Amino acid sequence: MTVKNEENIDVLKDEVQALRKQMENLAKAVEKNASGKAAAMTAGLEEEIDKYQKMAADKLQKALNAGSDGVENISDRIRQNPLGSLLLAFGAGYVISRLFRQDR
Template sequence: MATAKTTESELDLRAEFDALRKQVSEVLGELQSKGKATSARLADKLEAEASHYQEQASAKLQDALDVGNAGLNEVGDQIRRNPVASLLVAFGAGYLLSRLLGPADK
């Protein structure tokens, strides 16, 4: 009779373990699917933010190019208005740079 009880309790215990194993598998499956969904949402959010920052950087770069072009146009206009003075300024700046950066004679 002891063996019948032991066998019956072993069967009950095995059934409980099987049920527990099934529940753990289901929980792990749900966690895995939630993890995939969360990582997909994060990836989408990061992609959107990267796109936003890329657009901002592109706009700032375009602004800098516009400012640089405007400055070059202004310098060009100044040179056209005063070519002799511009030539003298360029010569003087070149002479100073050559004295500062050139080899020392002494």
């Protein structure tokens, strides 16, 4: 080979080395940027999950309170009129048993 060709090969090797280094730096920058965005998205999702968990807990508590209030209201009505409640329960049971009777 001639000296000129060897110089060109050396210059090409240096350029390939520089290009390789630039590609490595670019890959690291992309990875760092992506991990930063992923961390931000994760934090945002965690905040949303917490918000919805609190909303669900509040709604569950309201439903439990409403159910408890309903049971207390029924208990009060039964205490106020035990005989009427007993007759109503008996009548409802009789009607249901007639509806589901096998031998019609």
